[in-house]
Structure formats: structure tokens, C-alpha cells
Amino acid sequence: MPFTANKAFKARPRLLASAKDMHYVSDDGRRILDGTAGLWCVNAGHCRAPIVDAIAKAAGTLDFAPGFQMGHPASFALARKVVEILPTGLEHVFFSNSGSEAVDSALKIALAYHQSRGEKQRTRFIGRERGYHGVGFGGISVGGIAPNKAAFSSQLLPAVDHIPHTHDLAKNAFSKGMPAHGASLADALEAVVAKHGAETIAAVIVEPVAGSTGVLIPPVGYLERLRAICDRHGILLIFDEVITGFGRLGTPFAAQYFNVMPDMITLAKGITNAAVPMGATVVTGKIYDTVVNATERGIEFFHGYTYSGHPLASAAGLATLQLYADEQLLTRAATMAPVWEQAVHSLRDAKHVIDVRNLGLVAGIELATRDGVLGARAYDAFVDAFFNEGVLIRTTGDIIALSPPLIISEEQIWELVGKVKRAVERQV
Numbered sequence: 001m002p003f004t005a006n007k008a009f010k011a012r013p014r015l016l017a018s019a020k021d022m023h024y025v026s027d028d029g030r031r032i033l034d035g036t037a038g039l040w041c042v043n044a045g046h047c048r049a050p051i052v053d054a055i056a057k058a059a060g061t062l063d064f065a066p067g068f069q070m071g072h073p074a075s076f077a078l079a080r081k082v083v084e085i086l087p088t089g090l091e092h093v094f095f096s097n098s099g100s101e102a103v104d105s106a107l108k109i110a111l112a113y114h115q116s117r118g119e120k121q122r123t124r125f126i127g128r129e130r131g132y133h134g135v136g137f138g139g140i141s142v143g144g145i146a147p148n149k150a151a152f153s154s155q156l157l158p159a160v161d162h163i164p165h166t167h168d169l170a171k172n173a174f175s176k177g178m179p180a181h182g183a184s185l186a187d188a189l190e191a192v193v194a195k196h197g198a199e200t201i202a203a204v205i206v207e208p209v210a211g212s213t214g215v216l217i218p219p220v221g222y223l224e225r226l227r228a229i230c231d232r233h234g235i236l237l238i239f240d241e242v243i244t245g246f247g248r249l250g251t252p253f254a255a256q257y258f259n260v261m262p263d264m265i266t267l268a269k270g271i272t273n274a275a276v277p278m279g280a281t282v283v284t285g286k287i288y289d290t291v292v293n294a295t296e297r298g299i300e301f302f303h304g305y306t307y308s309g310h311p312l313a314s315a316a317g318l319a320t321l322q323l324y325a326d327e328q329l330l331t332r333a334a335t336m337a338p339v340w341e342q343a344v345h346s347l348r349d350a351k352h353v354i355d356v357r358n359l360g361l362v363a364g365i366e367l368a369t370r371d372g373v374l375g376a377r378a379y380d381a382f383v384d385a386f387f388n389e390g391v392l393i394r395t396t397g398d399i400i401a402l403s404p405p406l407i408i409s410e411e412q413i414w415e416l417v418g419k420v421k422r423a424v425e426r427q428v
């Protein structure tokens with residue numbers, strides 16, 4: 001099972017049988033409030049009719065079309081729709097099937113871009129501690145999570161550095177919105193440039209808000225500083241928006257929320273409301289033109305997946321973006337953010353809680369570690385929440401991450417927080 005304690009799971013399985021809107025139904029018939037939009041991905045809520053219908057229709061019309069030297073209209077239509085809601089300048093979409101593939105595609109595009117413009121020595125990637133970029137060899141290499149690499153460390157990408165993460169409980173605990181302290185942590189990038197030389201560095205990849213390692217929100221001014229340093233040295237900046245994309249922060253993408261424009265964006269999850277797997281890497285016109293114009297004749301970029309732009313995923317994506325537009329879901333997190341902030345910060349005085357942080361419709365609730373066993377208390381709270389409170393939460397270490405579907409009501413926000421509080425306070 002993926003990222004699962006197999007023995008514990010099999011001793012007491014947690015099985016989901018169906019879902020609708022804000023709820024799952026477990027295999028024993030209990031309604032489970034979805035506090036995590038599945039895995040940060042079901043942004044419009046579950047089994048939404050327009051998406052279900054579009055997938056069914058596509059399955060009966062064009063089951064598959066090869067993407068190599070061929071195409072089909074829906075994938076181009078979806079690419080255009082995605083570009084419409086992205087910041088101006090991000091213009092070309094490369095489809096894949098997951099966030100991991102979107103990231104590996106971005107890293108390859110970065111190398112191809114520098115090679116195409118005659119700087120093929122720019123091969124080094126810079127990631128960040130506590131970054132998560134999926135599980136491909138590229139993604140775990142630039143990622144900053146030690147357990148994800150431990151068994152594979154002998155075969156990671158060879159030229160990768162990591163700058164420090166921005167999580168600083170001593171200075172920023174219980175921040176509402178962006179924390180005040182830490183912009184200067186971006187300057188670590190200058191130190192990496194000084195060490196290796198800018199002419200060796202291809203790209204920096206960061207999640208604008210680190211999700212998987214516990215909702216680490218960038219300090220005020222930090223992302224601007226990263227952008228400026230990249231500009232100074234001709235380094236590409238990649239935002240991994242697999243979680244923050246499609247409305248999580250109250251704007252379509254985090255790039256708009258923070259008003260910092262990357263050279264590439266990686267997407268997945270919410271692009272199809274998670275109903276069909278899909279990933280996407282979006283690049284500027286300059287990157288696309290540079291790579292494509294470097295080859296006179298034939299294939300310009302030797303990369304792709306059998307299921308790139310799959311017809312069912314494309315149909316799901318088109319229906320999803322229409323639903324987001326019809327229900328104004330890409331900005332709904334901004335409307336709900338004040339209630340969300342008030343609700344999650346009501347956990348401040350709950351037993352075991354040492355930090356609460358929030359932005360848009362996402363929150364991290366950090367618990368004190370029990371007896372030096374990292375993650376045990378939060379895991380027990382997660383199991384308790386599922387079986388005794390009927391709520392799905394997500395934990396990483398001793399941090400509970402909440403990221404509900406963007407359709408959540410005010411009443412459901414308070415219900416979610418109340419259930420989390422009870423589950424946490426029952427733990428020793």
C-alpha cells in the first residue's frame with residue numbers, strides 16, 4: 001500500500017466505499033466528513049454530476065487516442081482552459097498522469113531549455129528541505145524528506161542542493177496567514193550559487209506552501225526574494241502547485257496569491273477534481289519557443305507518457321474547470337478564509353496543540369510529540385477521528401493537515417474543527 005503502515009492497516013482496515021459532496025461513506029456504512037479533500041485533490045467535492053457525466057460520455061466516444069505524433073481536441077481545449085486561469089505568461093501545457101510525473105517533466109524541460117540555449121552545463125537542481133515533489137527519482141532527489149530517500153539514496157540525481165525550509169516555531173507559532181519572520185532564509189540560495197557557480201544551476205523547485213510536510217506557509221517576502229535571486233542568475237523557478245493549484249488559497253493558483261511569477265508550474269490533483277489521474281507541467285512561451293525552435297525537423301522533446309492528455313482525463317478536466325467557474329470555487333477559499341481562520345485557531349488552547357497555522361482553506365495543527373516517538377500521537381488521533389468521530393484528517397509527523405473540499409459550509413467547518421478537537425484531546 002502507498003505510504004501506509006501495512007501491518008497496522010491490515011490489523012484494522014479503514015475502507016471507503018462511496019462518496020458524495022463533503023462526505024465519504026465507509027464500508028461499514030458510516031458517514032465520514034472529508035477534512036482533506038481526499039488527498040488535497042477533490043476540490044469541488046465528491047462525485048459531482050457534471051464531471052461524472054463528462055467522463056461517462058468520453059468513455060463511450062473516444063476511449064483512447066495516442067499522444068505520440070497524434071492528438072485529440074479535448075486535450076488542447078483543456079490546455080487552453082488551464083492557461084486562461086494561470087498568470088499571464090504561462091502558456092504551454094505538457095500533460096502527464098500525476099504530480100510526480102509533472103515534476104519529473106519539469107526537471108527535464110529545465111535541462112532541455114538550458115541545453116537549447118547553449119548552456120548545457122546548467123544541470124544542477126535546487127530543492128528545499130521538507131519539500132515534497134512526488135516519488136520519481138527526480139522528485140525524491142529535489143524533495144527534502146529523508147525517509148522518502150533513505151532506501152534509495154545511492155541512486156538519486158547526483159547534482160542537487162537543498163536550501164533550508166521556512167518553518168520556525170520559535171518565532172512564528174500561531175501565525176494567522178503568512179508568518180512574519182524568515183524572508184532572509186531565501187538568501188541561502190545565494191550561498192548555493194556562490195558555492196557551485198550560477199552557470200551550473202538549471203532550476204530551483206519549491207512548493208509555494210509546503211503541504212505534505214505539514215502546511216509550511218512562506219514568510220512574508222520570502223518568495224519574492226527567491227524570484228529575485230533566480231532572476232539575477234538566470235535560474236529557472238519552478239512552483240510545484242500540485243496542492244496549491246485550483247483554488248486552495250482563494251486564488252486559482254498560489255502564484256497569483258503571492259503575486260510571484262514562476263517560469264514553470266506543476267499541477268495535478270484538482271485539475272480533474274481527482275476523478276481521473278492527470279498531471280500537467282506549464283511553461284512560459286519563452287521556454288516552449290526555445291526548446292521547440294532548437295530543432296529544425298522531427299521531435300523536439302524526447303519525453304512523454306502513453307496516457308499524456310488521456311481523453312477521459314481531458315474530459316474530466318474540462319468539466320471540472322467549468323464547475324469551478326460556475327460555482328466560483330477558485331475564489332471561494334478567500335470568502336471562507338476568515339471563518340476558517342477563526343475556527344482552526346480555536347484549537348490553540350486544546351490539549352497537546354503547540355501551533356496552528358492557516359492560509360486560504362488549509363491549516364496545519366501541530367501537536368507536541370509523545371515520549372520522543374515522532375508521529376505516534378497524531379497517528380492515534382487520525383485513527384480515533386476516523387472511527388470515533390467520522391472525520392477524515394491527514395497527518396505527517398505530529399502535524400494534522402486540514403484541507404477540505406472548497407464547497408465546505410461554515411457549519412461544516414465548525415463541525416470538522418470540533419471533531420478534530422475531541423479526537424486530539426482523547427489522546428494521551
Ligand SMILES: Cc1ncc(COP(=O)(O)O)c(C=O)c1O
Pocket residue numbers: 097098099100101103132133134135207211212240241242243268269
Ligand atoms: C507538491 C506535490 N508535488 C507532487 C506530488 C506528487 O503527486 P502524485 O502523488 O500525484 O504523484 C504531491 C502529492 O501530494 C505534492 O503534494
